[in-house]
Amino acid sequence: MxxxxxxxxxxxxxxxxxxxxxxxxxxxxxxxxxxxxxxxxxxxxxxxxxxxxxxxxxxxxxxxxxxxxxxxxxxxxxxxxxxxxxxxxxxxxxxxxxxxxxxxxxxxxxxxxxxxxxxxxxxxxxxxxxxxxxxxxxxxxxxxxxxxxxxxxxxxxxxxxxxxxxxxxxxxxxxxxxxxMSVEEHDQVLGATSHLPHVIAYSLVDTLAQDIGNPNIFRYAAGGFRDFTRIASSDPVMWHDIMRANKAAILASMDLFIDNLSRLRASIEHEDSEQLLRVFSRAKEARDDFTQMLAQRAVHKRLN
Amino acid sequence: MxxxxxxxxxxxxxxxxxxxxxxxxxxxxxxxxxxxxxxxxxxxxxxxxxxxxxxxxxxxxxxxxxxxxxxxxxxxxxxxxxxxxxxxxxxxxxxxxxxxxxxxxxxxxxxxxxxxxxxxxxxxxxxxxxxxxxxxxxxxxxxxxxxxxxxxxxxxxxxxxxxxxxxxxxxxxxxxxxxxMSVEEHDQVLGATSHLPHVIAYSLVDTLAQDIGNPNIFRYAAGGFRDFTRIASSDPVMWHDIMRANKAAILASMDLFIDNLSRLRASIEHEDSEQLLRVFSRAKEARDDFTQMLAQRAVHKRLN
Structure with a gap:
C-alpha cells in the first residue's frame, strides 16, 4: 500500500x-x-x-x-x-x-x-x-x-x-x-420514505399543539408518541430547505398520502370493518416485511 | 398488615x-x-x-x-x-x-x-x-x-x-x-395522542406499499422510517375495534390533522418559507418541551 x-x-x-x-x-x-x-x-x-x-x-x-x-x-x-x-x-x-x-x-x-x-x-x-x-x-x-x-x-x-x-x-x-441509482429515482424514493414522514411528524405535533384546543394534551401522551414524533425534533432550517429542493416529489407523495388517509377516514366514518381490517393488515404485513429485511441485512453484515 | x-x-x-x-x-x-x-x-x-x-x-x-x-x-x-x-x-x-x-x-x-x-x-x-x-x-x-x-x-x-x-x-x-379524568376528556386526549398516530402510521405504510408505484421503495428506507412506523405493526383487530369505539373523537382529530397537513402542503407549493419555518420551529419546540417533561418525570420518579 x-x-x-x-x-x-x-x-x-x-x-x-x-x-x-x-x-x-x-x-x-x-x-x-x-x-x-x-x-x-x-x-x-x-x-x-x-x-x-x-x-x-x-x-x-x-x-x-x-x-x-x-x-x-x-x-x-x-x-x-x-x-x-x-x-x-x-x-x-x-x-x-x-x-x-x-x-x-x-x-x-x-x-x-x-x-x-x-x-x-x-x-x-x-x-x-x-x-x-x-x-x-x-x-x-x-x-x-x-x-x-x-x-x-x-x-x-x-x-x-x-x-x-x-x-x-x-x-x-x-x-x-x-x-x-438515478437522480430522479433517488428524489422520489427519499421524498416518500424520508421527506414525507418528516412533514407528517411536524404536522401531527403542530396539530396537537395548535389545533386540538386542550393545553394539557401532551401531559397524557406516552412513550409511543415520543418515538413516533422523534423526527419532529429535527432542524427546521434543514427541513425547510429540503421542502424547497424536492418540492415536486414531496407534493406528489403528500397527495398520495392525503388520498389514502381520506379513504381510511371514510372507512372509519362508514364503519366499513372489512376495509379497515384489510388496510391495517396489509400495512402491518408490509411493515413487518420491512423490519425483517433490515434485520437480515444486519445479520448479513455481521457474518461478512 | x-x-x-x-x-x-x-x-x-x-x-x-x-x-x-x-x-x-x-x-x-x-x-x-x-x-x-x-x-x-x-x-x-x-x-x-x-x-x-x-x-x-x-x-x-x-x-x-x-x-x-x-x-x-x-x-x-x-x-x-x-x-x-x-x-x-x-x-x-x-x-x-x-x-x-x-x-x-x-x-x-x-x-x-x-x-x-x-x-x-x-x-x-x-x-x-x-x-x-x-x-x-x-x-x-x-x-x-x-x-x-x-x-x-x-x-x-x-x-x-x-x-x-x-x-x-x-x-x-x-x-x-x-x-x-372524565370519560369524554380521556377519549378526546387518547384520540389525538394515540389513535390518530396509529391511523397515520398505518396509512403512511399503506401509501408506500400500495400507491407509490415503486416496488423497491422499502429497500431504501432507513432506521428512522422503522422507528416512525413501529406502531403500524400493531394488532389490526385491536385497532379496528378502537376505530369503531372512538369513532367521533378520531374523526375530529383526523379532520384537524388533514387540515393542518393541507395548509402545510400549500406552504410547500407556494414556497412560503416564512410559514414553513414557523410551523417546523414551533412543532420542534412543542416536541422538545414534551420530551423534556417525560425526562423530568422519569428523574422525579427515581428520586421519590
Missing amino acids: SGPLINKFVVVGIGLIGGSLATGLKQRGACREVIGISRTPQSCADAISHGVVDRAYTSLREVASELGKGDIIFIAVPTLAVTAVLKEIQEVIDPAVTLTDGASVKGSVQKAAESVFGKVPAQFILGHPIAGSEKSGVTAANPNLYEHHRVILTPLENSSPEHLQQVTAMWQAVGAEVLS | SGPLINKFVVVGIGLIGGSLATGLKQRGACREVIGISRTPQSCADAISHGVVDRAYTSLREVASELGKGDIIFIAVPTLAVTAVLKEIQEVIDPAVTLTDGASVKGSVQKAAESVFGKVPAQFILGHPIAGSEKSGVTAANPNLYEHHRVILTPLENSSPEHLQQVTAMWQAVGAEVLS
Missing part, C-alpha cells in the same frame, strides 16, 4: 454530516489530513477543539492552491447553500480534485451544478448518506455514524469512473454500503 | 394487557391468587404454562360462586368484546366484587355497561393503562410493563369510593401512576 486512500479531505460545512465523515475518516487513517471550511470562525475553532478537523478556514479560497489529484472536497452545507459553494469551486478548484456532496435532494444539486458549470463536471459525484439524527452541529459528530448505513450515489453519464471509484472507496472506508 | 391487597384477581382475556397485570401482581405478592379466563382452551393452557395465572377457565361462570368482596375482575378483552363479558358479569357476579377494565376507549365501555346494567354499576371503575407494545398475546406478558407508566381512571358520579380505592391501589402495586 502506498499510504492512505485520500490525501487531503476537505469538508465544507462542519455539522453533523460533514463532521461525522471527517472524524470517521481521520480515526480510520483513511486520509492524510482533514481540512474544515466554515463561514463562522467559531465553528472552525469548535471543529478543531473537538478533534474533528486538523485545520480550519472560513473560505475555500485559502486552501484552493494546495488541492489536486487524490484530494476530496465534500460539500455538507444546507441544501440551498450548495450553489454558493459550487460557484467558489468553479472559480478556484482544480478539475483533478474529486468533488462530492451529502445533500438530501439530488435534483436540486444537479440543477445548481448545471447553473454554475453549464453541465455537472465529470469530477463531481453526487451522493447522499442515508443516515442522520435529530441532533445537529459539530458537537453531534460521530465517527461511526455511517457504519452499516447506506449511501446512495447518483452518477451521471459523463461522471468520471476514477472520481466515482474514489468516492465509493471513501464511503466504504467508514463502513457504509454504497448503492447507485 | 392482614395479607395481600387483593384476594382473588380474575383476568378476563389473557393477552399482553391482562397477562402483564396478572404476572405483575403475582410477582409482587399483591394478590392471593390469579385466575385467568379465556374462551380458547389453548390460551388457558399457555397462560398456566407461562406462569401468568394459577388457574384458568373458559368461562367466568365456573368461578362466579367463589368471588366476593376483596376480589377484582379485570376485563382485558378487545374493546368490542366487552359487552358480552359484562352480560355474563351482570348475570352471575356479586355486586361486592370490584370490576375494572383496560380498554383503550372509555365512552364505548360506559355505553356497553349502560346497555347491560341500565347504568354503570357502582362496583365498576373504568380505567385505561397508557402502556402497550406492538407485540401481543400472553407470550408478550411482562410483569414490569406498567412500571413508571400512567393509568387513567374515569370514575363516574355514582362510582363507589371503596372500589375506586381498590383499583387505584392495584395499579400502584405494579408501579403505575394513577390519574383521573
Whole structure:
C-alpha cells in the first residue's frame, strides 16, 4: 500500500454530516489530513477543539492552491447553500480534485451544478448518506455514524469512473454500503420514505399543539408518541430547505398520502370493518416485511 | 398488615394487557391468587404454562360462586368484546366484587355497561393503562410493563369510593401512576395522542406499499422510517375495534390533522418559507418541551 486512500479531505460545512465523515475518516487513517471550511470562525475553532478537523478556514479560497489529484472536497452545507459553494469551486478548484456532496435532494444539486458549470463536471459525484439524527452541529459528530448505513450515489453519464471509484472507496472506508441509482429515482424514493414522514411528524405535533384546543394534551401522551414524533425534533432550517429542493416529489407523495388517509377516514366514518381490517393488515404485513429485511441485512453484515 | 391487597384477581382475556397485570401482581405478592379466563382452551393452557395465572377457565361462570368482596375482575378483552363479558358479569357476579377494565376507549365501555346494567354499576371503575407494545398475546406478558407508566381512571358520579380505592391501589402495586379524568376528556386526549398516530402510521405504510408505484421503495428506507412506523405493526383487530369505539373523537382529530397537513402542503407549493419555518420551529419546540417533561418525570420518579 502506498499510504492512505485520500490525501487531503476537505469538508465544507462542519455539522453533523460533514463532521461525522471527517472524524470517521481521520480515526480510520483513511486520509492524510482533514481540512474544515466554515463561514463562522467559531465553528472552525469548535471543529478543531473537538478533534474533528486538523485545520480550519472560513473560505475555500485559502486552501484552493494546495488541492489536486487524490484530494476530496465534500460539500455538507444546507441544501440551498450548495450553489454558493459550487460557484467558489468553479472559480478556484482544480478539475483533478474529486468533488462530492451529502445533500438530501439530488435534483436540486444537479440543477445548481448545471447553473454554475453549464453541465455537472465529470469530477463531481453526487451522493447522499442515508443516515442522520435529530441532533445537529459539530458537537453531534460521530465517527461511526455511517457504519452499516447506506449511501446512495447518483452518477451521471459523463461522471468520471476514477472520481466515482474514489468516492465509493471513501464511503466504504467508514463502513457504509454504497448503492447507485438515478437522480430522479433517488428524489422520489427519499421524498416518500424520508421527506414525507418528516412533514407528517411536524404536522401531527403542530396539530396537537395548535389545533386540538386542550393545553394539557401532551401531559397524557406516552412513550409511543415520543418515538413516533422523534423526527419532529429535527432542524427546521434543514427541513425547510429540503421542502424547497424536492418540492415536486414531496407534493406528489403528500397527495398520495392525503388520498389514502381520506379513504381510511371514510372507512372509519362508514364503519366499513372489512376495509379497515384489510388496510391495517396489509400495512402491518408490509411493515413487518420491512423490519425483517433490515434485520437480515444486519445479520448479513455481521457474518461478512 | 392482614395479607395481600387483593384476594382473588380474575383476568378476563389473557393477552399482553391482562397477562402483564396478572404476572405483575403475582410477582409482587399483591394478590392471593390469579385466575385467568379465556374462551380458547389453548390460551388457558399457555397462560398456566407461562406462569401468568394459577388457574384458568373458559368461562367466568365456573368461578362466579367463589368471588366476593376483596376480589377484582379485570376485563382485558378487545374493546368490542366487552359487552358480552359484562352480560355474563351482570348475570352471575356479586355486586361486592370490584370490576375494572383496560380498554383503550372509555365512552364505548360506559355505553356497553349502560346497555347491560341500565347504568354503570357502582362496583365498576373504568380505567385505561397508557402502556402497550406492538407485540401481543400472553407470550408478550411482562410483569414490569406498567412500571413508571400512567393509568387513567374515569370514575363516574355514582362510582363507589371503596372500589375506586381498590383499583387505584392495584395499579400502584405494579408501579403505575394513577390519574383521573372524565370519560369524554380521556377519549378526546387518547384520540389525538394515540389513535390518530396509529391511523397515520398505518396509512403512511399503506401509501408506500400500495400507491407509490415503486416496488423497491422499502429497500431504501432507513432506521428512522422503522422507528416512525413501529406502531403500524400493531394488532389490526385491536385497532379496528378502537376505530369503531372512538369513532367521533378520531374523526375530529383526523379532520384537524388533514387540515393542518393541507395548509402545510400549500406552504410547500407556494414556497412560503416564512410559514414553513414557523410551523417546523414551533412543532420542534412543542416536541422538545414534551420530551423534556417525560425526562423530568422519569428523574422525579427515581428520586421519590
